[in-house]
Amino acid sequence: MSLDPRAFLRELFDTAIAAAHPAQVLAQHLPTDKGGRTIVIGAGKAAGAMAEVAEKHWKGEVQGLVVAPYGYGAECRSIEVVEASHPVPDDAGERVARRVLELISGLSENDRVIFLLSGGGSALLALPAEGISLDDKRSVNKALLKSGAAISEMNCVRKHLSAIKGGRLARACWPASVYTYAISDVPGDEATVIASGPTVGDPTTSADALAILKRYAIDIPANVRAWLEDPRSETVKPGDECLSRSHFKLIATPQHSIDAVAAKAEAAGIPTLILGDLEGESREVAKVHAGIARQIRKHGQPMKAPCLILSGGETTVTVRGNGRGGRNAEFLLSLTADLKGEPNIWALAGDTDGIDGMESNAGALMSPCSYNRALKAGLNPLHELDNNNGYGFFAELGDLVITKPTRTNVNDFRAILVLENDK
Template sequence: MTPAELLKAMFKAAVDAALPQLCVPAHLPRRPKGRTVIIGAGKASGAMAKALEDAWDGPLEGLVVTRYGYRVPTTRLEVVEAAHPVPDAAGRDAAKRILKMVQGLSADDLVLCLISGGGSALLAAPAKGITLEDKQAVNKALLKSGATITEMNTVRKHLSAIKGGRLAKAAYPAHVVALMISDVPGDDPSIIASGPTVPDPSTNADALAIIDKYQIKVPDSVLNCLRTNEETPKPGDPCFAKVENVMIATPQASLEAAAAVARKAGVTPVILGDSIEGEARDVALVHAGIARQCAMRGQPQEPPCVLISGGETTITLKGKGKGGRNTEFLLALAIALAGMPGIYALAGDTDGIDGSEDNAGALVFPDTLARAETAGLNAKAMLADNDPYTFFKKIGDLLETGPTLTNVNDFRAILIENRLSD
């Protein structure tokens, strides 16, 4: 198996460990005395709906919303598509319909929620006093700011009529079970899809502080909403008494699946962490330093070994190029490693789309910079312009999988083949 084949096999194992057809059936609740209403949102929600249909032996009704291109054919549940990462009218209309579906239920009814990453943008029900256009402006600004996913979703939930526990409040007194596929560092359920069924410990003041921290320009209506609107439901609110939030797939489990592939190939895996955050190019510098220490000193692990990590980095957009956080990480990594022999890397988003382009990520080889130079590419200039997609596309090293129909955040692997002499 070549280095590239091993890295791709590890990525596939990480994705496969979180596929809904494997993890949904094992966590289904008992059938209720009353109705079963299915709702959901996220990049994996279409596949989760299909897995539920195949495993559920009772009547079903409901609606889930997923990203354009992620719909899976279903027979009993409706699956609609909407925009991500910036919401659109389709997501707004779906969120309104979902809110209406869960109201007026009894204590004998079950609301089964299928929640995965991406749900924040897809459940686009504006809070009182703001419009969809306001939410779009805030989302665009947040995506460019360098804010972490926790910070972004803290703002989003306070501008929503459905997130931050408000879906659970609308469904009360029905029994609510949320099956969650985690795409956030630390698997915090209140952050996944901005926690529509989870008590919200954050406040409107926290959201305002984040806007101020990153100097984000937002419409006046947004500031007024955050200063005057009612708070999200907090821990201890009676509306959560019959709510169960169940984690059915996590980044850590996917990293462990990838590690098993490496061991089978005779390569020692070193899991650095499943919740690594920070600027993509800064995280790359740290990873490059660890990889270099392995190659030169045999620490923390003698080669052959592979460094594995997950989490969600950020990008502060200053250039006009194309790409996502995984290709940005890899381009910075390649520059930092400077062609060091015997080191290969892959980084990709487990949902199959890195940012807003058509690739999951890319690969780095020892000769990446040399081939780029031959092709007339200036790696440092392209990184400064936030143009890693173009860089890797022109040298033919993009990782293209198409939508995977799941999402447990980013996957990074750096393979160190041999110990190098000092």
């Protein structure tokens, strides 16, 4: 079989991104009833691209305001697209959140709100709850990002510190009809977790948020603790009347992208093993992938080479060192350290939004030569892993994967290509 592993893995990554792009998935889901006043709002890494699609395909009058991360904007005529900071909120995100609430205030039951939601929306619509400053939210958010907390845990805390999340946006729209179209970036595709669920009921409690902060030993200001102990901090719960006119639709998920990649690989004669959406420490998830790849290469179990191992989801990184790198670079660095140059195993890991953590790369690529090339360059993979320096490691090898912002987000993509042993 004649195959360029580098080019093939990059082509698969591009396929995963394309399968989740708003241009491919949004238009067919928009409401067919065009009567009444329509307001489009949105937040997330795909919000700008989603606004373009909504404006293009909506035949009636429309106005709106959406927020996307810096570099993810769009040019629309009737829908204003504003850029703000992600993953740590900034003043621009707070200002646009206030403007969104003003835009949807005073609506009637004859009005319609189209809410375009994708990963990143939680940080971008950053309106703190009463008595909490944006600096308070930023400090808690930064601590959570470094703690190793799962995305569901982080969003539980965020919801209870927000004036918009946890169903509060739907309450602000009431009694208008709300149509939320979401691109999922979370394992399990739970509506309550995607961007902290602004238009759906939230089953978690303020007590849960306090327990998470305690679990990860995150020190919080007295005013934040006081708010979380106040009954007013509770989010909108499932079954609340204000949710009766709120409709939620998933239009793209990590599984959609994984399925598209699997179909492309199998069309090229490469069978796939799909492990699904995974969570956990990046370095530990990598060890499991390494074990599976090694078993395939040496023993043909659970399938024979050539084959492709696929997984998605969102891993975490507990920051211990001072290096640079997101969770995908950390995954690949751990994989490299574990495989130690095992022949015929190639891998690519990247974030489908084009940004791995807070770096300029989407991810990186590992070849069977990466381990020995690193040692020759004076890089010890285990030492670099201890320093959380995945970006620096793969930058030195020239193996970063750079896409620039993709304007969508279905979370992490991991592909391990196991080729046949040399004859």
